[in-house]
Amino acid sequence: MNSRLRLDKRELILAKGAEVMTRRGYHGAGVQEIVQAAGVPKGSFYHYFASKEDFAQQALQAVYGPRLQRYAEALSNPALTPRERILGYYAELVEHFARQEKREYHCFIGSLSFEMAELSPLIGAQVDAILQRSADILQHCLEQAQAAGELSAEEDCNNLASFIASAWQGALTRLKVSSNTRVLDDFLQRLQLLLRA
Structure with missing residues (x-):
């Protein structure tokens, strides 16, 4: 169950973050904006992504x-x-x-x-x-x-x-x-x- 939740959170960040980056570009999309769109704490981003x-x-x-x-x-x-x-x-x-x-x-x-x-x-x-x-x-x-x-x-x-x-x-x-x-x-x-x- 926990692994499914982790995967869901990663997929959520990817989906919402891709939307933000698509609209604002790579340089215009900050990590803070990505996690806000996904509704997750900033630490979650760096748990799944190195950068x-x-x-x-x-x-x-x-x-x-x-x-x-x-x-x-x-x-x-x-x-x-x-x-x-x-x-x-x-x-x-x-x-x-x-x-x-x-x-x-x-x-x-x-x-x-x-x-x-x-x-x-x-x-x-x-x-x-x-x-x-x-x-x-x-x-x-x-x-x-x-x-x-x-x-x-x-x-x-x-x-x-x-x-x-x-x-x-x-x-x-x-x-x-x-x-x-x-x-x-x-x-x-x-x-x-x-x-x-």
């Missing part, structure tokens, strides 16, 4: 581990063709942002990459590994599309996956700046053109 940098690394895994799992599941759905999986996944994300009353986007991994990639090689390497894993999942689905004749046999799936992943991150950055989902619509329109045989 704020250690917290950020563990929070990245806690946030993006499940997201990558959902992405992999969506892009391996046997009920859809590979092309349908990719287009459907990104169309759902675009619709999600379009439904928001206040159109804004705060990206945990984006904030950390801008602030910390050069200052913390450990965080930079972890961010890069997460982004690469996402591109690898997409590449696998693109290769399936190619095998199914949905994509040109001449297409370089590794390069295309890297391009799509980078374009999506760029579109999200524009969304954060402009709060206008047109940039996401543009991305989706171009993606449809890219994924043609």
Whole structure:
């Protein structure tokens, strides 16, 4: 029971702290603000995390581990063709942002990459590994599309996956700046053109 409570408290700090760090950035989020958001004493933070940098690394895994799992599941759905999986996944994300009353986007991994990639090689390497894993999942689905004749046999799936992943991150950055989902619509329109045989 005690181990479950300890795990729950750690997960609570990770969840609430990641929200704070996503909104305020790495440098803008102090340990005190993180523990206040989680409703735990400051000593609890240092019981589970050696430092704020250690917290950020563990929070990245806690946030993006499940997201990558959902992405992999969506892009391996046997009920859809590979092309349908990719287009459907990104169309759902675009619709999600379009439904928001206040159109804004705060990206945990984006904030950390801008602030910390050069200052913390450990965080930079972890961010890069997460982004690469996402591109690898997409590449696998693109290769399936190619095998199914949905994509040109001449297409370089590794390069295309890297391009799509980078374009999506760029579109999200524009969304954060402009709060206008047109940039996401543009991305989706171009993606449809890219994924043609």
